[in-house]
Structure formats: structure tokens, C-alpha cells
Amino acid sequence: MLNTLRKIVQEVNAAKDLNAALGIIVQRVREAMGSQVCSVYLLDPETSRFVLMATEGLNKRAIGKVSMALNEGLVGLVGTREEPLNLEHASEHPRYRYFAETGEERYASFLGSPIIHHRKVMGVLVIQQKERRKFDEGEEAFLVTMSAQLAGVIAHAEATGSIRGLGRQGKGIQEAKFVGVPGSPGAAVGRAVVVLPPADLEVVPDKTIDNIAAELTLFNNALEGVRSDMRALSAKMATQLRPEERALFDVYLMMLEDAALGNEVVKVICTGQWAQGALRQVIGEHVNRFELMDDAYLRERASDVKDLGRRLLAYLQQARQQTLVYPDNCILVSEELFPAMLGEVPEGKLVGLVSVQGSGNSHVAIFARAMGIPTVMGVVDLPYSKIDGIQLIVDGYHGEVFTNPSDVLRQQYAEVIEEERQLSQGLDALRGLPCETLDGHRMPLWVNTGLLADVKRAQERGAEGVGLYRTEVPFMIKERFPSEKEQLAIYREQLAAFHPLPVTMRSLDIGGDKALSYFPIKEENPFLGWRGIRVTLDHPEIFLVQTRAMLKASEGLNNLRILLPMISGIQELEEALHLIHRAWGEVRDEGIDVPLPPIGVMIEIPAAVYQVRELARQVDFLSVGSNDLTQYLLAVDRNNPRVADLYDFLHPAVLQALRIVVAGGHAEGKPVSICGEMAGDPAAAVLLMAMGFDGLSMNATNLPKVKWLLRQISMSKAQELLDQVMSIDSPQVIHSTLKLALRNLGLGRIINPASDIQA
Numbered sequence: 001m002l003n004t005l006r007k008i009v010q011e012v013n014a015a016k017d018l019n020a021a022l023g024i025i026v027q028r029v030r031e032a033m034g035s036q037v038c039s040v041y042l043l044d045p046e047t048s049r050f051v052l053m054a055t056e057g058l059n060k061r062a063i064g065k066v067s068m069a070l071n072e073g074l075v076g077l078v079g080t081r082e083e084p085l086n087l088e089h090a091s092e093h094p095r096y097r098y099f100a101e102t103g104e105e106r107y108a109s110f111l112g113s114p115i116i117h118h119r120k121v122m123g124v125l126v127i128q129q130k131e132r133r134k135f136d137e138g139e140e141a142f143l144v145t146m147s148a149q150l151a152g153v154i155a156h157a158e159a160t161g162s163i164r165g166l167g168r169q170g171k172g173i174q175e176a177k178f179v180g181v182p183g184s185p186g187a188a189v190g191r192a193v194v195v196l197p198p199a200d201l202e203v204v205p206d207k208t209i210d211n212i213a214a215e216l217t218l219f220n221n222a223l224e225g226v227r228s229d230m231r232a233l234s235a236k237m238a239t240q241l242r243p244e245e246r247a248l249f250d251v252y253l254m255m256l257e258d259a260a261l262g263n264e265v266v267k268v269i270c271t272g273q274w275a276q277g278a279l280r281q282v283i284g285e286h287v288n289r290f291e292l293m294d295d296a297y298l299r300e301r302a303s304d305v306k307d308l309g310r311r312l313l314a315y316l317q318q319a320r321q322q323t324l325v326y327p328d329n330c331i332l333v334s335e336e337l338f339p340a341m342l343g344e345v346p347e348g349k350l351v352g353l354v355s356v357q358g359s360g361n362s363h364v365a366i367f368a369r370a371m372g373i374p375t376v377m378g379v380v381d382l383p384y385s386k387i388d389g390i391q392l393i394v395d396g397y398h399g400e401v402f403t404n405p406s407d408v409l410r411q412q413y414a415e416v417i418e419e420e421r422q423l424s425q426g427l428d429a430l431r432g433l434p435c436e437t438l439d440g441h442r443m444p445l446w447v448n449t450g451l452l453a454d455v456k457r458a459q460e461r462g463a464e465g466v467g468l469y470r471t472e473v474p475f476m477i478k479e480r481f482p483s484e485k486e487q488l489a490i491y492r493e494q495l496a497a498f499h500p501l502p503v504t505m506r507s508l509d510i511g512g513d514k515a516l517s518y519f520p521i522k523e524e525n526p527f528l529g530w531r532g533i534r535v536t537l538d539h540p541e542i543f544l545v546q547t548r549a550m551l552k553a554s555e556g557l558n559n560l561r562i563l564l565p566m567i568s569g570i571q572e573l574e575e576a577l578h579l580i581h582r583a584w585g586e587v588r589d590e591g592i593d594v595p596l597p598p599i600g601v602m603i604e605i606p607a608a609v610y611q612v613r614e615l616a617r618q619v620d621f622l623s624v625g626s627n628d629l630t631q632y633l634l635a636v637d638r639n640n641p642r643v644a645d646l647y648d649f650l651h652p653a654v655l656q657a658l659r660i661v662v663a664g665g666h667a668e669g670k671p672v673s674i675c676g677e678m679a680g681d682p683a684a685a686v687l688l689m690a691m692g693f694d695g696l697s698m699n700a701t702n703l704p705k706v707k708w709l710l711r712q713i714s715m716s717k718a719q720e721l722l723d724q725v726m727s728i729d730s731p732q733v734i735h736s737t738l739k740l741a742l743r744n745l746g747l748g749r750i751i752n753p754a755s756d757i758q759a
Contacts, residue, residue, distance in 0.1 A: 283309030393409065423705070448467060537576065565602045
């Protein structure tokens with residue numbers, strides 16, 4: 001059966017449109033199961049009726065005409081119960097409904113399976129036979145499996161608008177929503193430009209050549225062409241990214257050097273293989289090695305090698321990379337986006353990014369946030385190759401992409417974008433004002449940084465310091481560990497830019513979904529594995545070099561704070577403190593007189609929540625990492641689009657844990673701040689302030705919104721709201737309660753307007 005299923009799926013995926021796919025399914029399933037009838041009914045959301053869309057065995061003239069409501073017939077029963085129905089004699093069931101035009105009265109037995117995609121019922125797949133019999137478990141399992149496969153096909157058809165004839169007007173489903181993970185906040189309405197690989201290495205054949213010298217010349221010209229492209233793209237983005245960040249382009253240039261890929265290809269050419277074949281062989285070997293690794297970051301490096309190979313092949317084929325026309329309001333879509341692709345879009349035209357693969361922590365997502373481009377990553381179900389040129393909406397707040405949006409939805413998002421623009425302009429006036437409530441409570445607002453572009457955006461928005469500087473970013477964009485001198489220069493730039501305001505530097509936080517290409521971490525469960533402080537304590541040479549660089553960078557500025565990530569207990573903290581004191585002693589021995597900076601612990605593991613007082617006694621401050629704490633408390637991978645709906649920082653368990661942390665820190669006389677997405681959500685910020693947090697650190701884009709809202713409310717009102725939501729046991733009810741309360745206070749305009757759109 002597995003072989004049969006695989007063949008059917010391949011044939012269906014190759015179908016030109018949905019009607020052809022449905023025709024293949026009913027024909028092949030009927031053959032595979034030896035039944036007399038196979039039919040597909042699809043749910044028309046406009047009429048809430050299941051419509052017969054394809055059949056083998058029933059009267060084909062009934063296609064598109066026969067339909068039944070959710071509470072009608074056996075098909076309606078399968079759809080509403082969302083489970084298979086297996087009947088030996090269908091006509092005896094009380095829900096049986098007879099349609100004379102189908103000719104189905106001849107068939108006694110009935111097996112129906114719901115077609116469900118992301119919890120949404122899309123239709124029902126049915127098989128029928130003349131003789132009275134109950135279908136066995138194997139047959140039922142096969143139909144359920146087939147239904148699951150069909151769900152993806154229908155979702156893709158929705159995206160491309162290829163479903164026709166469902167509605168009475170025959171206009172069908174034009175609009176579809178695909179869920180990924182937020183990469184960069186904001187919303188965009190525009191036209192999709194799909195970037196496909198410029199050339200396909202996999203189909204290049206072997207070919208023997210006589211003139212090796214000519215082939216080497218051809219390959220060297222291709223090398224120089226791609227080198228030139230990389231330099232040009234790097235120069236084009238020079239104003240937006242710091243040199244260290246543009247070093248990602250240098251990765252490609254390094255691969256092209258004689259001692260790297262270039263030399264390997266030359267060696268194969270010298271055996272008598274033509275350049276294309278030699279390139280395919282070498283790139284394939286490298287890609288295979290990387291793709292066999294489980295580590296997410298190393299797989300990303302495999303993609304870089306693959307992309308480089310395609311660019312070289314395009315030159316070798318004397319067919320430059322596909323000529324793309326970039327319209328105004330361009331939304332770039334690809335199976336896998338690369339930073340180089342961003343640089344190829346003419347300035348001012350790029351409004352959004354969509355990547356089928358990747359997470360919110362990939363290079364492209366980091367770049368997009370720095371550049372302020374709304375982005376959605378990991379849209380795994382999006383049929384990207386079929387949507388070039390169609391209208392798209394990118395919702396970077398919720399990680400959603402809408403294809404072929406209706407005029408109504410486009411207008412709603414256009415209003416959101418305009419509101420955001422006007423709001424942003426209006427909030428500029430707040431830059432020099434303090435974040436102070438109506439009754440005089442002062443709340444410091446800090447920013448999270450990592451890229452050079454973050455510094456400028458933070459300063460433009462009136463940040464009062466840096467609550468989280470992600471030191472792993474400079475490590476991620478290099479091909480080796482940065483030296484103490486290199487780190488010192490980067491940290492000094494950050495400290496000087498914000499002086500005299502405090503800058504909280506988190507020690508190297510790699511692992512999980514943040515690996516380094518030159519320091520592979522291969523694990524079955526990386527989020528519960530070797531990451532954060534666990535890595536650096538096992539490698540004190542890395543920790544000591546970084547700490548010395550931070551301390552030296554703070555000389556004469558004295559605005560450094562050091563933050564330790566992923567602490568799960570007292571022993572880890574004591575080991576880290578010992579190393580910090582050792583590094584401080586070494587720096588002072590070198591004649592550099594710097595005071596020991598304040599040291600803090602990130603509370604992001606549930607164990608730390610329940611040891612918060614013990615941890616607080618040994619440090620100067622606490623900082624909650626809301627993203628990871630939410631992830632670990634709810635056991636939800638925040639980068640997995642399939643469980644994205646379960647990740648919610650307003651879950652009652654998260655709110656209760658936060659209260660414990662604040663109370664514990666304050667009981668020991670230590671300030672407690674919070675960083676992450678939660679701190680940058682204006683409505684959540686009201687609750688955090690009411691809980692007693694001493695500082696909020698967020699993405700620079702959200703800072704003015706949070707400031708505006710906190711200046712419009714009193715601390716006493718915020719505490720009333722907190723008391724109200726702490727008695728609620730559902731995150732959904734907490735969200736709606738909070739939203740309603742703020743609207744009743746006339747403060748609704750600041751809440752993410754995209755959340756009100758019903759799609």
C-alpha cells in the first residue's frame with residue numbers, strides 16, 4: 001500500500017490543476033481499493049455545503065450540482081464529526097440522504113474520511129461498494145492517509161485560485177491563509193516575485209572533454225562573474241549593514257578561492273570532465289555532507305553551498321540568473337531566502353519577505369528586522385513555485401501569508417499599514433519624553449540589539465539603554481571565533497553608541513536554533529540540550545576571551561552590564577561568576593582599570609523560576625527571557641509553525657511564573673527586567689508594569705507604541721487589569737479581556753490593528 005500511496009501522491013502533485021488532481025485521486029483510489037465508487041466532496045465556505053467535485057462510479061453529470069449542508073447526509077456527518085465513518089449498509093443509517101441524479105442507490109457499503117488541513121475541514125473522501133460489507137482496518141487506514149495527502153493539495157489549490165465551481169456563482173475559493181512563524185514585525189500588501197534557483201545542478205550530465213584549458217578558462221570566468229556579483233551586492237548594502245554583518249557575502253567569496261571549492265572543481269576538470277559536470281560533482285559532495293547533519297545551522301550552510309553552485313552554473317550555461325522584474329510593492333518569495341537576494345531588489349521596492357524554509361532566528365530574519373521589512377518564515381505549506389505575480393499579504397505580526405486576498409482583506413490591511421505609518425509619525429514626538437504613567441510611575445524602556453542597524457533605530461526611538469545585546473550575532477556571521485581584539489571593537493562600538501546609558505551584554509548564547517558553522521552542535525533535541533551557559537562553561541576559553549573583551553571595551557565608559565543565559569541552578573551561576581572574576585583580575589593585571597560591572601541572570605528556564613531568590617542573592621539584577629520561558633513552560637517550539645497557536649505569553653501559567661520571579665527578585669532587593677516579544681507588546685506591557693517589573697526591553701520598532709500606551713494609563717488602573725486577568729484560566733479570554741478593557745479606556749488604537757482582521 002505504501003508504494004501505491006507514493007505513486008498516487010507523485011501523480012497528484014504533478015497535476016496541472018485541482019480538477020485534474022481530484023480526477024486522478026478518485027480514479028487511482030478506486031483502483032487501489034478495488035471499490036466500485038470513489039468520490040470527493042469539498043466544503044464551500046461561502047455556502048457551508050459539501051459539493052461533489054469528482055467521482056468515479058457515480059453519475060458524472062452530478063459533479064458540481066449535488067451538495068449537502070453540514071447537517072445533511074452521511075458526508076455531512078463525516079465532516080462535522082471529523083472522523084471516518086464505516087457502514088455496512090449505508091441506506092439504513094438515519095443520516096442517509098438519497099440523490100437520484102448520482103445513481104448511488106446501487107451501492108450498499110460506505111466508507112468516508114474527512115479531509116482536514118490545520119484543523120480546518122476541507123472536504124470528505126468517500127468509497128462505496130455494491131455488496132454489503134464493512135471495510136477492514138487496512139482499507140480505512142489507507143483512505144485516512146489518502147485524505148491527509150489530499151488536504152495539502154487542496155490547500156495549495158486555494159493558494160493559486162485554481163478551485164472553480166464551488167460556489168453558486170462559480171467564483172470558488174480565491175483567498176487562502178498560510179501559517180508560518182513571524183520573522184520581522186509589520187504588514188505588507190504587494191505582488192509576489194518568486195525567486196527560483198537560477199540553474200539546476202542535479203540535471204547536469206557527465207561529459208568528457210578534450211580541451212581542458214578551454215574548460216578551465218570557462219570555469220575561471222564563471223568564478224570571476226560570481227565574485228563580482230557578491231562584491232557588488234555587498235557594496236550595495238554597505239549603508240544598511242556594518243562590515244561584520246556584510247561578511248556573510250565574504251563567506252561566498254572565501255568558498256570561491258582556489259584553496260576551497262574552486263580548486264576542487266579545477267582538479268575534476270583536469271581529469272577530463274566538463275566544467276558543469278565537475279561543478280555538479282563537487283557541490284553535490286559538499287551539500288550531501290551538510291544535509292546529513294541534524295544541526296539546523298549546518299543545514300543552512302549546505303543551502304549557501306547549493307546557492308553558490310547554482311550561480312556558478314548559471315554563468316557556465318551562459319544564461320545569467322533569471323531576469324526578474326521587480327514591481328513596486330514587491331514581496332520576495334522563495335523556498336529559501338538568502339541575504340544576497342535582498343540586495344538584488346531595487347531600493348524602495350521591497351515591502352515584504354516570505355520564506356518556505358527557515359526560522360525566526362535565521363540570517364534573513366535577523367537582516368529583515370534590522371531593515372524593518374515585514375517577514376514570515378517557515379511557511380511550509382505554501383506552493384511557492386506557483387504564486388509568482390499574484391497578490392499577497394504578509395502579516396509579520398502573526399506569521400501569516402494570504403494569497404489572492406479579496407478586495408476587502410486588501411483594504412483592511414492597507415488601512416493597518418497606513419495606521420501604522422501615521423502612528424509611527426505621531427509617536428516620533430515622544431522620543432524625548434519619559435515613559436511615565438498618569439499617576440507618576442516611571443518605567444524605563446530599553447531595546448534589544450544585535451546588528452548595527454538596531455543601534456540607529458533604537459536611538460531614533462528614544463531608548464533608555466540596551467536590555468539585551470545578543471553577542472552571538474557577531475559570532476554567527478563569521479567563519480571562526482572572533483578574536484578578543486575583534487570582539488572588543490564590536491562591543492566598544494555598542495557601549496559607546498549608548499553611553500552613558502546602560503548596555504546589557506548577554507554572554508554567548510548558542511545552541512538550540514543558533515549554531516555556528518565552525519562549531520557544530522549535533523543533537524536530537526537541541527532546545528533541551530547543549531546551549532547557552534552550558535556551552536561556555538564547558539569551554540571556559542571562549543567565555544574568558546569574551547568576558548575580557550567586554551570588560552576592556554567598557555574602559556572609561558562604565559556602562560556595561562553582563563547577563564548570563566540559560567542558568568538552571570546555583571552551581572552554574574557560581575562557576576560563571578568565578579570565571580567573570582578571573583577575567584576581571586586578568587584585565588586589571590594588564591593595567592586596565594575597570595570596575596566589575598553589574599552581573600545578572602536570565603530567568604528563562606522553569607527551574608530558575610523556583611530558585612529565583614537563591615539566584616537573586618548572588619547577582620545584581622534579574623532579567624526574564626520571555627520567549628524561552630514561554631517556550632519551556634508550555635513545551636512549545638516557538639519556531640515550529642505547526643504548534644504556533646499554542647505559543648502564548650499570556651497563558652495563565654506564564655503570568656503566574658512572572659509574578660513569582662518579580663516577587664522573588666524584589667524580596668532580595670534586586671531589580672527585575674524582562675526582554676523578548678512580550679515586553680514589546682503594548683497590552684502585555686501594561687500587565688508587566690503592574691506586576692512590578694523595573695524595566696522592559698524590546699525591539700526598537702515597538703518601543704514608541706509601548707511608551708505611548710503606558711503614558712496614557714495609571715499604575716492603579718494597570719494593577720486593576722492585572723488582578724482581573726490573573727483570575728482567568730484561558731489565554732484567549734485574557735487576550736479579549738485585555739483588548740476590551742483598553743478599548744473602553746479609549747486606548748485601542750495602539751493594539752496591533754491586524755489582530756482585528758477576520759480572515
